[in-house]
Amino acid sequence: MSNGPFDIDVDTLGNLRPISKVVFSLGSNQGESASILAEAVEYLAETPDLILVDVSPVYETKLEGDGPPQPDFLNLVVVAESTLEPLTLLDRALAIEENFGRVREVPNGPRTLDIDIIMVGKRISEAEIELPHPRAHERAFVLVPWLDIDPDGEIAGHGRIAELVEDVDVSGVRRRDDIMISAPTGF
Numbered sequence: 001m002s003n004g005p006f007d008i009d010v011d012t013l014g015n016l017r018p019i020s021k022v023v024f025s026l027g028s029n030q031g032e033s034a035s036i037l038a039e040a041v042e043y044l045a046e047t048p049d050l051i052l053v054d055v056s057p058v059y060e061t062k063l064e065g066d067g068p069p070q071p072d073f074l075n076l077v078v079v080a081e082s083t084l085e086p087l088t089l090l091d092r093a094l095a096i097e098e099n100f101g102r103v104r105e106v107p108n109g110p111r112t113l114d115i116d117i118i119m120v121g122k123r124i125s126e127a128e129i130e131l132p133h134p135r136a137h138e139r140a141f142v143l144v145p146w147l148d149i150d151p152d153g154e155i156a157g158h159g160r161i162a163e164l165v166e167d168v169d170v171s172g173v174r175r176r177d178d179i180m181i182s183a184p185t186g187f
């Protein structure tokens with residue numbers, strides 16, 4: 001098993017598999033958003049070879065970026081560690097989104113669940129996945145929750161989240177301490 005976080009894993013055949021830090025951003029602004037996020041965190045926690053390290057507080061956030069008028073979001077960030085390949089993680093994220101009936105009808109429209117993969121260790125873009133996520137460094141709904149659980153976090157090519165958050169407008173994000181979501185298996 002693991003020699004520690006973000007280290008090396010030895011599988012049953014003796015192969016060495018690097019363990020990467022993985023950061024997910026989850027958002028919902030359609031349906032029962034708090035329960036949807038809680039269930040999505042459970043699905044992530046049930047993913048083989050993906051260990052949740054921490055789940056951020058929940059934030060209520062105004063739409064950032066383009067899109068038609070729509071309800072405010074609930075957002076949170078999950079920090080995990082995994083030996084899985086980025087495209088395997090993306091497949092899992094898309095499968096969880098589909099489980100909540102996400103259909104891409106209106107561009108940038110409301111969504112029951114959106115899971116963005118912000119980073120997978122030092123991995124960079126390949127095939128259908130952009131890494132690190134190209135807009136994460138300018139999004140308060142990613143940086144603010146992430147900072148709560150990972151004060152030393154960094155986005156490769158952009159720097160420390162503690163500094164990035166100084167450059168974004170945080171007036172549209174509000175912590176919702178009345179909504180408690182944590183990983184089902186203790187960490």
Ligand SMILES: Nc1ncnc2c1ncn2[C@@H]1O[C@H](COP(=O)(O)OP(=O)(O)OP(=O)(O)O)[C@@H](O)[C@H]1O
Pocket residue numbers: 090094104108114115116117118128129130131132133135
């Ligand atoms: N790092 C990534 N995380 C999640 N999806 C990604 C990533 N890189 C590429 N994609 C692809 O982008 C597609 C479009 O994502 P989606 O429609 O959810 O965009 P969005 O989340 O609304 O906008 P944004 O990309 O600005 O967050 C996904 O289906 C996925 O295949």
Ligand SMILES: Nc1nc2c(c(=O)[nH]1)N=C(CO)CN2
Pocket residue numbers: 026027028061062063064065073075114116141
């Ligand atoms: N507040 C907020 N704004 C967004 C969000 C989101 O989750 N929350 N997701 C987006 C596309 O991923 C675009 N804009």
